[in-house]
Amino acid sequence: MSEKVDHILAQADWLRTDGIQAVFSAIEQDGDEARVVGGAVRNTLLGHPVPDVDIATTALPETVMQRARAAGLKPVGTGLDHGTVTVISGGFPYEVTTLREDVETFGRQARVVFGRNWVRDAERRDFTLNALYTDRHGRLRDPLGGLEDCLARRIRFIGDPDKRIQEDYLRILRFFRIYAAYGAGEMDAAGLGACLRQRDGLRHLSAERIGHEMRRLLRAPLAGPALSMMNDCGLWEIATGGLARIDDFLALRTLSHIAAEVTDPELGLVVLAGFVREDLERICDRFRLSNAERGRMRSAWAAMKRFRQRKDLPEAEALIYEFGRQGALDGLLAHWAGQKARGQAADAAYEDLLSRLRQSPLPVFPLKGADLIATGHAPGPALGDQLKRLEASWRDSGFSLSKDDLMRLAGACS
Known part of the structure; x- marks a missing residue:
């Protein structure tokens, strides 16, 4: 198994680039080591795209800056207090962080010291499948035995789940988000129990952090099962301040084969939380959504309301003219999901209208x-x-x- 895993990592496109190899060459001097850690390793082993690459190193941040600059790379001190330097090489940013050890923890205000112990660095991370490392040659380093969990798609906290969560209560939402993105089978019982016990900690998180994590969760393939469990545990109400139409959301995700929009967070939030317009505004404010996100959700909700007010389906051109093409599409999908959840959807008619909404030209009033x-x-x-x-x-x-x-x-x- 280890040889197969090493081969997979060694053949990864992102590890074979001149850019990342230049970063390794710059850092690995005078006995210092550097290893890629976390998402890039996990995603490669699970066959997922790798959008970014994080590197852990024994070198101190100031040393990373000096060595990168001397090698002709561009270092940016994006988080020096936390040991993080972004090194731009080959036009790609690599986040390089010095090995760390938590000495004391106060929520997110952990007192951190830099170290050279890879096991201690791994122990301060969140989940076992995120504590996987690889060197520049693709050789896996698995200090906590996370490979088995990764390949089995088990999402388990490292060490005591309650302690991991108390270090940062956002890990409650990350537990569900990582499961939704990479998990399989039943959720880890120990982790789920800890999330339930520590759920009041969510009340101390900022709206921006909750909103960012929830939007990422809503895009994930298993968002439906994850949100169902969150709702059953009372976590949705704490995170959003309202109730959830889980059945409608599950029905929405069944339309993914004909509508890529169903994984868009704006549409998901309308379906989940848009009981009335006030619910929509509350969640927009709570998650500190952008004007563009708010605008799309409002158009979707207004179009969904129009569908609910009629016994027949409106004409495609009229919907596009009133709500815009995106608003009309979102409104149709939101209404369709609600009807499916109640066993009342005429799928053929909805699918035909969906096609016409995509193809019909935008009507333009010809008079000025x-x-x-x-x-x-x-x-x-x-x-x-x-x-x-x-x-x-x-x-x-x-x-x-x-x-x-x-x-x-x-x-x-x-």
Whole structure:
């Protein structure tokens, strides 16, 4: 097994680049070592993409800075107090962190000393599958026996789960997020029990940290089962301040084969928490969402409401014109999920509308105020009212009235 694992790591594209090998060469001097740790190793062994690469080293931060600069690389002291230097090599940023040992822990305010002991460094990490290291040649280093858990997709805390969580209560959400992204089978009972016992610690976390972790969880493949368990344990309500429509969310994820949007956090939050508009605004504020995220959620919720108000399905063009293409698509998927959860969805009709929403052109009102002014209409509020009436007539016609038709109608109305 070890030879096979080493071969997989040695053949990883990210480890074979000149950029990362230059970082190793710069750091590994005078007896210092460097190893890739965590996500890059885990993802490679599980066949997942590797978006970033973290490196652990025995070299002190100031030494990393000096050696990287001397090698012609660009070091940036992104977290020197915590031992972290970002080294840019080959146009790619590598986060290089000196081995650490927690001496005392006060929530996230751990007093940390730098060290040279790889086991102690591993022991301060969160989950066993994240405490895997590899050297520059692809040789695995597994100080805590996390390889078996990784390959079995078991998410287990390192050491005492309660203590790991007390060091940083965000690890409660990370337990569910990592499971949703990489897990298989039942959740680890010891870890789940610790999350339940320590759940009040979530109340001490900042909104930004909770929101960031929840959005990552919502994108993950097993978000449905993870959120179901969170809800059963009372964690969803603590994290979000509200209730969850878990059945609707589970139904939404069954549409992933025809709609990639179902993994977007904005749509997931609308389905989970959008009972009424106030719920939506609360979760936007609680998670400190961006204006773009808020705007998408509001459009989705308004379109979903429109579907609920009608017994038949609206025309695609009308939906796109009122809510925009994205809002119309999100609204349809949110409503469809709710109907599926209640066994009331006419899937063929919804799928047909979904296709038309993707393909139909955006209707553009063909008339402008200048067109009416050119024919003698006076500028002013009355002109604006006239345009609104003409636009309503154009919409009622199914967007079929031409510019000439509207000009004739304007003459008849003047």
